[in-house]
Amino acid sequence: MSTTPTTPTTPTTPTTPTTPTTSTTPGDGRTPRVLVLWCPDWPVVAVTGDDPVAVTEGGRILACSAGARAAGVRQGQRLKLAQRLCPELELRDRDPEAEARRFEPVVAAVEAFTPRVEVIRPGLCAIPVKGPGRYFGGEEALAAMVGAAVTEALERPPVPDAVPGAVTVPGTETANDPDSDPDPTPQPEAGAETAPRTTPHAQIGVADGLFAAVLAARAGVLVPAGRTAEFLAPYPVGTLGDEALAELLGRLGLPTVGAFAALPPEAVADRFGPAGTVAHRLARGLQPRPLVPRDEEPDLAVEQRFDPPEPLAEPLVFVARTLAEQLHQRLAEAGLTCRRVAVEVACADGRTASRLWRHEGRLSATALAERVRWQLQAWQGMGTFTGDRGDRGDRGGQAGFTLLRLAPDGLSPDQGRQLALWGQAVADDRVERAVARVQAVLGHAGLRRIEPAGGRGPGEQQVRVPWGEPYEAAAPAEAPWPGRLAERSADLWPAVVLREPAPVRVLDEEGRPVTVDGRAGVSARPALVVVRGREERVAGWTGPWPAVEYWWDQSLARRRARFQMVVDGGRALLLTVEGGAWYLEAGYD
Numbered sequence: 001m002s003t004t005p006t007t008p009t010t011p012t013t014p015t016t017p018t019t020p021t022t023s024t025t026p027g028d029g030r031t032p033r034v035l036v037l038w039c040p041d042w043p044v045v046a047v048t049g050d051d052p053v054a055v056t057e058g059g060r061i062l063a064c065s066a067g068a069r070a071a072g073v074r075q076g077q078r079l080k081l082a083q084r085l086c087p088e089l090e091l092r093d094r095d096p097e098a099e100a101r102r103f104e105p106v107v108a109a110v111e112a113f114t115p116r117v118e119v120i121r122p123g124l125c126a127i128p129v130k131g132p133g134r135y136f137g138g139e140e141a142l143a144a145m146v147g148a149a150v151t152e153a154l155e156r157p158p159v160p161d162a163v164p165g166a167v168t169v170p171g172t173e174t175a176n177d178p179d180s181d182p183d184p185t186p187q188p189e190a191g192a193e194t195a196p197r198t199t200p201h202a203q204i205g206v207a208d209g210l211f212a213a214v215l216a217a218r219a220g221v222l223v224p225a226g227r228t229a230e231f232l233a234p235y236p237v238g239t240l241g242d243e244a245l246a247e248l249l250g251r252l253g254l255p256t257v258g259a260f261a262a263l264p265p266e267a268v269a270d271r272f273g274p275a276g277t278v279a280h281r282l283a284r285g286l287q288p289r290p291l292v293p294r295d296e297e298p299d300l301a302v303e304q305r306f307d308p309p310e311p312l313a314e315p316l317v318f319v320a321r322t323l324a325e326q327l328h329q330r331l332a333e334a335g336l337t338c339r340r341v342a343v344e345v346a347c348a349d350g351r352t353a354s355r356l357w358r359h360e361g362r363l364s365a366t367a368l369a370e371r372v373r374w375q376l377q378a379w380q381g382m383g384t385f386t387g388d389r390g391d392r393g394d395r396g397g398q399a400g401f402t403l404l405r406l407a408p409d410g411l412s413p414d415q416g417r418q419l420a421l422w423g424q425a426v427a428d429d430r431v432e433r434a435v436a437r438v439q440a441v442l443g444h445a446g447l448r449r450i451e452p453a454g455g456r457g458p459g460e461q462q463v464r465v466p467w468g469e470p471y472e473a474a475a476p477a478e479a480p481w482p483g484r485l486a487e488r489s490a491d492l493w494p495a496v497v498l499r500e501p502a503p504v505r506v507l508d509e510e511g512r513p514v515t516v517d518g519r520a521g522v523s524a525r526p527a528l529v530v531v532r533g534r535e536e537r538v539a540g541w542t543g544p545w546p547a548v549e550y551w552w553d554q555s556l557a558r559r560r561a562r563f564q565m566v567v568d569g570g571r572a573l574l575l576t577v578e579g580g581a582w583y584l585e586a587g588y589d
Helices: 066-070 079-085 096-111 130-135 139-153 210-219 228-232 243-251 257-261 265-283 314-334 365-382 427-442
Strands: 033-038 053-057 060-064 090-093 118-121 124-128 203-208 302-310 336-347 352-358 401-413 448-452 462-466 496-507 528-531 534-549 558-567 572-578 581-588
Touching: 033 130, 033 139, 033 210, 053 066, 060 079, 096 124, 096 139, 124 130, 124 210, 130 139, 139 203, 203 210, 203 228, 210 228, 228 257, 228 265, 243 265, 257 265, 302 314, 314 336, 314 365, 314 401, 336 365, 352 365, 365 401, 496 572
Parallel strands: 053 090
Antiparallel strands: 033 124, 033 203, 053 060, 118 124, 302 401, 336 352, 336 401, 448 462, 496 528, 496 581, 528 534, 534 558, 558 572, 572 581
16 A cells, blocks of 8 residues: 655745655765755736736636635636636736746846756746855755845745744645646644735755755755655655656556655666656656756857958958948847947957947947947057057057957847837937937047036036946935035036146245145135236135045045135136145136
């Protein structure tokens, strides 16, 4: 007479199972350890709806919420039966795209521990344990940290501890199909009140091999190394996923995985063939295949290699136009767009250079080729590919260029662009085309926009950025800036700001230089300001406003003070003293 596993309760944190009473052949120790994260009822999590709610597929219930399950709704039921059991049940069609999109933050949280994440399906993913387990202090520590990160990603409170005395071996009705969602809600005791859980949660399991780790995640347990076969032994053979084999084994008197695993491997191969051999390996806790990490993004980069190396930069500009057209074609075929494009160049002597250019789906192939030309010119002007060996500025080092590559960065689905009424181009499109024409004539830096920035002087609070270039301020403009120039207004803000402060002299009545000490004390009343050899008498002044900047970084540290002075004729000046020298920074009307 065969025995079947008991019905489990499902803990929300992984636990270590007790030693099974039945001893079977353990794994051979060579099967890699795998951690699996499982989010129950993920199709329900990905759709909107009030509890009770169920997701349908093929005329049957695919997954249901805790409230629907409490009313008797189960996975695989026909819709009429489910609605009869729960008249207020809200039905939703399955949305695979929403499932994958909603699961992405969970995968990102797991990827913080290792990039080798295999997404089996939305709601279920796996990682190898060997490397991350050693780094983070063992399997239990790794499972706890992954669980905490995923809990934060799901915007849930910390996962509670497992119920004391909970059974950790799953039962038959929850493990008939490794790829199906069983009933994750524990069966309540008689007279106990249940609180349906409608928010997403996750369970973690660790075992030898992916197959056993999936079942361990459904039970929320950590199976000790080498004891995976013991953990799998009470499961029915239908868990192995081969219905025909399970039916045959049942007729032969082998209803459990443990009974099947006890058979000699040679006899299984002779009697059941390749399919039976794979199932037998699973039953013994072995791994038929390694994990397959997911690809982060499709490789849509285009490149051109030069053999022999190209000594001049001009041919690269002609090649860039062809590469830009190929890049746009690949993006269109994939239905994607990108936020930036990386221009990469390599030389035969090993030197490389890369630069990101903003794209946002607005650059045509011609405009992108123009940006390649500008970038090559900028690198030539900076001497990026010239060394101390007498290389010419228009050559790719001593040996020449070997590679030009355009790689899209920040891929996202292309949603198209809304045109104006009657198909006319919107104003933004006309502006972009006009800007592209102007930049083609004046160059990349010929057209700039003003962006706010952090700083104390007027020249620091605004920066000029080439049109189309992304800009991220090193320091936020709204941050507190002690010693900053007064708030902008028509009366207080300078009308002219010099790009580079001009040296000046400030003298007292006796013609001696005016100095400022470390405590912002002025040596004498300013009487004259000498600008480009011309003396102007000071009619009024105010200040100083001292500022000590970046005192913690010697390479950036500055100590200076600002004055506002009115000279004869009513003209006002903004002066700065730094290191004992005076500078004209801006002027007022």
